[in-house]
Amino acid sequence: MIGRSKSPAYRSVSTRNGYYCTCVAFGGIQWYYFQTHLEGTRDRGERNDAGHLTRETMALLFDPLPIRSITLKNRIAVSPMCEYSSKDGFANDWHLVHLGSRAVGGAGLVFTEATAVSPEGRISPEDLGIWSDAHIEFLSRITHFLKSQGTVPGMQIAHAGRKGSTQKPWVGSSKLSQEEGAWVPVAPSAIAYSDKYPFPCALSKEGIRGVVEAFANAARRALEAGFRVLEIHSAHGYLIHEFYSPLSNHRTDEYGGSFENRTRLAREIVSAIRKQWPEHLPLFIRISATDWKEGGWDLDQSVELVKQLGPLGVDLVDCSSAGLVPDQKIVAGPGFQVPFAERIRRDTGVMTGTVGLIETKEQVVEILAKNQADLVLMAREFLRDPYWPLRAARELGHKISWPAQYLRAAPPDTPAREPLDVETFKAKV
Numbered sequence: 001m002i003g004r005s006k007s008p009a010y011r012s013v014s015t016r017n018g019y020y021c022t023c024v025a026f027g028g029i030q031w032y033y034f035q036t037h038l039e040g041t042r043d044r045g046e047r048n049d050a051g052h053l054t055r056e057t058m059a060l061l062f063d064p065l066p067i068r069s070i071t072l073k074n075r076i077a078v079s080p081m082c083e084y085s086s087k088d089g090f091a092n093d094w095h096l097v098h099l100g101s102r103a104v105g106g107a108g109l110v111f112t113e114a115t116a117v118s119p120e121g122r123i124s125p126e127d128l129g130i131w132s133d134a135h136i137e138f139l140s141r142i143t144h145f146l147k148s149q150g151t152v153p154g155m156q157i158a159h160a161g162r163k164g165s166t167q168k169p170w171v172g173s174s175k176l177s178q179e180e181g182a183w184v185p186v187a188p189s190a191i192a193y194s195d196k197y198p199f200p201c202a203l204s205k206e207g208i209r210g211v212v213e214a215f216a217n218a219a220r221r222a223l224e225a226g227f228r229v230l231e232i233h234s235a236h237g238y239l240i241h242e243f244y245s246p247l248s249n250h251r252t253d254e255y256g257g258s259f260e261n262r263t264r265l266a267r268e269i270v271s272a273i274r275k276q277w278p279e280h281l282p283l284f285i286r287i288s289a290t291d292w293k294e295g296g297w298d299l300d301q302s303v304e305l306v307k308q309l310g311p312l313g314v315d316l317v318d319c320s321s322a323g324l325v326p327d328q329k330i331v332a333g334p335g336f337q338v339p340f341a342e343r344i345r346r347d348t349g350v351m352t353g354t355v356g357l358i359e360t361k362e363q364v365v366e367i368l369a370k371n372q373a374d375l376v377l378m379a380r381e382f383l384r385d386p387y388w389p390l391r392a393a394r395e396l397g398h399k400i401s402w403p404a405q406y407l408r409a410a411p412p413d414t415p416a417r418e419p420l421d422v423e424t425f426k427a428k429v
């Protein structure tokens with residue numbers, strides 16, 4: 001998870017003896033985290049005599065992933081990334097090129113950034129939004145392009161809760177002034193995230209009903225815009241997470257107090273969305289599996305929540321963490337959130353995605369070979385290299401399709417890419 005304030009700064013070096021040493025600087029404090037490299041940790045991945053993962057094992061990366069009627073052409077997804085580049089919530093050329101280049105690069109699934117279900121659910125005034133039918137048209141252009149590359153278009157829908165009404169990060173991430181267009185954000189309880197953030201208003205029950213309705217309407221519009229995977233953003237200290245964590249939810253009504261009450265909003269949103277989002281299409285949810293803070297939300301509660309959300313129609317849990325409180329104590333390193341995905345998958349039987357400091361094909365393959373997650377999402381590595389899947393396949397000698405326009409640069413006998421089949425939503429590799 002990348003918090004917007006006091007976000008951790010990571011520095012990783014891999015040493016010759018097979019260890020990663022990651023220095024995490026967070027809020028002025030530094031942790032050192034050592035993690036064994038692939039050697040000795042793999043249980044299903046087959047190795048050749050030289051001790052390297054075999055090509056066959058490496059090809060796990062490009063195993064198709066069927067979920068309901070959709071088949072992702074590989075296990076690599078572009079994680080949602082706020083671009084802070086919209087006006088009044090509208091997508092534009094930036095979003096088309098940003099998301100489109102990652103589809104050209106071969107990702108099986110490309111997610112939009114956190115897309116606000118209502119204007120007050122934005123983090124900043126420049127967030128992408130889907131609170132009006134007028135937003136659909138340009139988004140359709142984007143989904144059309146992603147499908148032309150055999151990539152499944154996914155939308156993450158979000159409500160920022162008490163972390164709304166702030167500046168975009170490169171301006172400062174502080175609360176907006178009136179001149180900058182400040183609004184009063186909403187939250188389960190009237191508790192601000194920090195002094196730098198605005199003071200929120202506690203949602204009334206009617207307000208909660210409005211939020212549930214906004215998520216359901218957003219799902220309907222996402223479908224109309226051509227998205228075929230929908231992800232509910234329920235992580236990183238935004239509204240739904242604020243409800244389920246006892247640190248930010250001090251309510252005394254049926255939305256606060258007990259585990260059942262704090263998680264009620266999540267269940268209501270999933271159920272309302274499933275009435276709009278067709279049965280044959282996949283629904284994901286991103287959660288923060290832990291608050292990294294004593295007395296907060298934790299992995300055991302996450303497991304219980306997922307046990308409830310699976311039967312309501314959630315197909316895959318995208319396991320992130322943190323973001324709820326500024327004094328969290330994260331211990332991060334390569335793949336540090338993988339154990340959350342592994343435990344949730346094992347204890348609930350619901351598919352999981354993992355994200356966070358995953359950069360190399362060896363890391364991805366290890367996760368898949370050990371059945372720790374079904375899907376790997378990457379964010380910053382895709383900003384460094386939008387063509388990560390094409391490069392990984394080329395380095396492995398594994399054949400995947402390239403855009404016909406680029407075939408002259410592709411390895412010999414590379415097949416030309418075909419668009420996503422609109423009937424079956426299956427993509428050719």
Ligand SMILES: Cc1cc2nc3c(=O)[nH]c(=O)nc-3n(C[C@H](O)[C@H](O)[C@H](O)COP(=O)(O)O)c2cc1C
Nearest residue numbers: 001002079080081082113114355356357378379380
């Ligand atoms: C520029 C940027 C914007 C992000 N915006 C979102 C977002 O809109 N929704 C979300 O759930 N996570 C967001 N994240 C978090 C990423 O999706 C991801 O979980 C995190 O960066 C860890 O993955 P990584 O180590 O591969 O970057 C953002 C991260 C970055 C770097």
